[in-house]
Amino acid sequence: MRQAxxxxxxxGAGLYEFTDRVEDFVREAGVEAGLLTVxxxxxxxxxxxxxxxxxxxxxxxxxxxxxxxxxxxxxxxSWVVHRLEGPDDMPAxxxxxxxxxxxxxxxxxxxxALGTWQGIYxxxxxxxxxxxxxxxxxx
Numbered sequence: 001m002r003q004a005x006x007x008x009x010x011x012g013a014g015l016y017e018f019t020d021r022v023e024d025f026v027r028e029a030g031v032e033a034g035l036l037t038v039x040x041x042x043x044x045x046x047x048x049x050x051x052x053x054x055x056x057x058x059x060x061x062x063x064x065x066x067x068x069x070x071x072x073x074x075x076x077x078s079w080v081v082h083r084l085e086g087p088d089d090m091p092a093x094x095x096x097x098x099x100x101x102x103x104x105x106x107x108x109x110x111x112x113a114l115g116t117w118q119g120i121y122x123x124x125x126x127x128x129x130x131x132x133x134x135x136x137x138x139x
Contacts, residue, residue, distance in 0.1 A: 001138065003136060004135075004136045006025075006136065007133060008132045008133075009132075013062070013066075013088070014124055015062065015122075015124075016121060018120060018121070019052065022105075022136060027110065031138055034139055037102060038104075038105065039102045039134065040102075042096075042101075046099035047103050047123065048100070049105075052121075065095055065125075071088050072090050072091060095125040107138065
């Protein structure tokens with residue numbers, strides 16, 4: 001069993017790929033077969049596995065989520081009660097609830113069993129920069 005905590009810096013809302021850092025962790029662990037759990041320790045960002053070849057996919061996902069859950073100061077979000085941390089906070093919690101905070105990825109022959117075009121992303125839902133912690137647990 002191996003564990004590590006990665007720090008992922010964000011510059012505001014968007015998708016931040018960190019696949020290479022996770023691959024380094026798995027390679028250094030020297031585990032031939034197992035399960036890697038990737039867990040983000042926050043409630044206003046999430047994790048996704050998504051295509052990392054065409055940047056249009058990333059852009060389209062970001063636009064979709066902005067349209068699906070606009071800021072709390074948008075008229076369509078007048079029902080939102082939690083506003084203490086700004087108009088992007090409650091929408092960030094909703095987006096995190098719609099995605100995931102934990103991902104399991106098999107390790108096969110000392111490597112992540114990701115598909116050819118798959119990458120691991122932290123999905124930042126807040127508009128300001130943050131330092132996010134991602135826990136890696138390989139067993």
